[in-house]
Amino acid sequence: MGGGRVAESERYDNIISGDARLHGPTVQAGAIHGGVHFHTSGAAGLLQPPRQLLPVPSTFVNRVQDLAALDALLAQASESRSAQPLIVVTGPAGVGKTSLASKWLRTFQDHFPGGHLYADLRGHAANGPALPSETLGRFLRDLGAPTVPSDPQEQAALWRTLTAGRKVTVMLDNAFSAAQVRPLIPGDPSSLVVITSRRLLTGLVMDGAGFHRVEPFDADDSLTLLTRVIGRDRVAGQRAAAADIVDLCSGLPLAVALASARLAARPAQPLETLARALADDSSRLTALNVEGEITISHTLNASYIVLSEQARFLYRKLGLLPLRLFDPHIAAAVCGRDLPWAQQHLDELREASLLEDTGPVTARFHDLVRVHARARAESDDPPSVRQDTLRAMCDWHLRTATAAQQRITPIQYTLPRTYASSSAVPLPFDDDAGALAWLDERREELMVVLQCAADNAWHDTAWQLVDAMWPLFLRMRHYDLWIRAHEIGLRGAEQAGNAVAQRQMLNSGAIGLVAAGQPDKAAQWYARSLQAARDAADARDEGQALHGLGTCHQQVGDWPQARSHLLGAIDVWQRCGYPRGVALSRIVLGEIALALHNPEQAEAHFTQAYQDLLRLEDAHDATRALVFLGSAQAQAGRYREGRTAMESALAAFTASGAMHWQARALEMLAAGAEHHGDYSDASRYRARAVDLYAITSPRDARRLTPTGDSPDTGQPRL
Structure with a gap:
């Protein structure tokens, strides 16, 4: 036996510490006189135990931490001694679960003299998953059973009998459910079962299973795989394009391997050509097709078709959204369903490894899964349905942000809102602090929704959403978002032809410009607002513009001009009966007095x-x-x-x-x-x-x- 195999043997012995176990006919004696004869029949007399483990692909890279995690699960299972080790390896399609399990099991193959059994349970095959009886029949024949019963229960009983006292390892690849797996668990507690699945198979917790989720590659491992296939010199000479390719493969080993195979078949093609193809979402999955290989589209379609109809519906809806994270509220809103429905089918997508958790209630798509989900929506749903989905997303964010605004700043006047869709989804907060936290945690998401409304020419939705985000800007002071949002909102109000909304955007945006240290630009916005307010004979907006001009002069230290504008605002507001405005201008006059060292x-x-x-x-x-x-x-x-x-x-x-x-x-x-x-x-x-x-x-x-x-x-x- 070679040195490497000895090292592997010792590693297994270290993992499985405890009492030694003897398997098969064994003699322990100080001396023997005469012959010793063993007579066996049936499976026990099989000359060559099955050796069915898959070979480790040449594209296998690193996974040191994953291998160590599997070692730890094996040690933990061996310590409990309640049942044979049962390890479930989960993860999305194409992440390398089968390769990892094969690599790990091969390091221990000498410790399972009873045989190494492998079965593809076809969890996502077009013709449905393999029945347990189908797999049991083959396993029984592989172990030398002279006949195989037709009854599934008798098959399972015979399987347990033949594997009792036989130390085997069983790899069950592409499992679909816990029920599909349970009859295939061998009868000897020293046997090892490894299951791979895109689904979480949480039902196997009851069977004492340990679970390990395989994550995508990091950039270094992806680049190592690409280099291994197409050569170090080619990668070194086109390093930037190589980095773009692995980045666009999003760490999915199958995607990197397919991209590598495509490049290897085209040795004269610049890497930049493939990088450009991958950069376009509409062609990314096509660019990862390689003749004769299982493609990303194929594997994701296989995961998709076994979902329930409702989960497929949700999958397509989420694929259309320009959002990075999803939660039950947005899922319910865009699907026109309630929260329990959304939670149930989000869980189904998680179970199928089509969504990955990012927090207690949020989840996201892997980038290539997002591309696939969008492609399914574009192929399966008409344009009107896709447009309605985006509109429902915008309306729900507008409705929720407006509720937060009215809760946090109830004293401030809220301009009327318009919605194209209805929603009965409850609010994700129930107090002021929760409303502000929602606005702040979702600020980047709100900006994405705002841009979506602008891109689709939903002009009223755009400026109304900016108006609803006011408490976020007022309390949290994200100046870059404040200014960018109001530039979009102002264009929306102008396109909608809403003069009142234009003045609202000018005033609110100018406040942000002043706060961000841009008083000159803020003064320009206020001047536009002042003229528009006077043209409309709107005294309240006129006072707001005068107040704003006063703060612009205050910021640059022009105290006389600042006081003049502020006193003008107070005069206008007193005449039109707006005491709140008067009080706010008094605060700024007090700040000027402090700056002039007049505290009284x-x-x-x-x-x-x-x-x-x-x-x-x-x-x-x-x-x-x-x-x-x-x-x-x-x-x-x-x-x-x-x-x-x-x-x-x-x-x-x-x-x-x-x-x-x-x-x-x-x-x-x-x-x-x-x-x-x-x-x-x-x-x-x-x-x-x-x-x-x-x-x-x-x-x-x-x-x-x-x-x-x-x-x-x-x-x-x-």
Whole structure:
């Protein structure tokens, strides 16, 4: 026996620690006089036990961690000694489950003298999975059974009898269900059974199975596989294109192997040609077809056709969505079903390894599965159905974001919404904090939905969604999204011909521009809004534009112009009866007074604004007035009183989830402590502020250094 095989033997012995077991006829004696005769018949007399394990393909790469994980499952099963080791290897189509199981089992083949049995259970074959009796019949014949009963139960009983006392390894490839597997478990507890399946086969938990999920390759392993097939020199000479190819194969070993085979058959073809073909979703699966080989399309179609009709319906719907993650709410919304239905069929897609979990309730497609799901939708569903699916996605996000907006900022006026589809899906939150958390966690998703609405010329949906996202911008300060969203929303309002919506987008977007340190561009937006408001004789919007122009001048330190515009806003709002706007302009006048080192005047503005906003039940802006009031009191020499007010505001901001304003409050507390000579507290407050700014606004985090920028005004939309 070679040295490598000895090493493998020792590794197995280390994994299977415990009492030694003897199998077959055995004699242990100090001395023997005369002959020893064994008489056997039937299967026990089989001269050559079956050796059916698949060869390890030449494309097998790495998988060191996976092999170690299988070793650990074997050791764990051997320690329990309750039943023979039963290991389930799961993962999506093409990820390399069969290759991994074959490689691992071959390292232990000498430890199973009773035979190595293999069966493809055809879990995803067009003509249906193999029946257990079909596989049992072949296994029984392979073990030398002279006759095979026709009754499945008798077959299973004979299988257990023939394998009792016989140490075998059984590989059951492409299993479809736990029920298909159970009759094939051998009768000897020292035998080893390895099952591969695209499905999770969670029912085998009851049989003591251990589970290991195989993940796609990383970029290095994918490149190693490509290099092994087409050669090191060819890859080295076209490194960028090679990297693009493995990236577009998304770590799926089958995809990389097929791409490699296609390139190997075309030695003169530049790698860039295949990279371009793979980059186009409409041709990616076709580009991975190789004559005579099982293709990605074939394997995914095999997984698809065995789904229930409802799961196939959901699969196609999700394939159309431009979203990275899915959850039961969006699945229910685009399918027009309820949450239990969505959860049941999402679980079916997970069980089939067509979806992979990314969190407690979210899942995603592997990139090539996404391409396949979209292709199935485009081939199976008419254009009107596909369009309705996207519209339902946009409407659900608009409806949910609007509900969050009305919960978080109920004092603010919400422009009317229009929906093309109905939905009875419940909201994914039930309080203010949950609503803000949903907006923040889904911010990139909302931007994707916004772009989808714009691309499909659903102009009203686009600007309405931007309007509904206002609490996200106000509380969390994602400036890049704020500005980009309002540019799209403004175009949508213009295309829709809605003058009121245009002014809303101009004002809300300009607030973001000011906060992001772009006062010149913000002033241009406000000037457009001011002219439009005056043309429409809309006093409330006129006041908003004047207020905004005042904040633009405030940010650049032009205090006289800032005061002039703010007083103009107050005058307009007092005449049209909008006290909330008046209070908000008073806050900015108080900030200017603080900047001019006039804390007494600032305190008067903040006190009046705080009282008015409390009366109007605008809790968030009242808290903003309170934190500024505390800062003015600290500057006026009443540090303890001011610190109490600022800490009270900080607690309110923390409870509401307004992370940016938590940071602003901490920054003011730091300034007040430093002014009072309490440098330890100042340092502690400032460090906490920097940590929060680092999440919401890196520019503000840098501003806290001596060479930083000037602060944003944090102004509200009115």
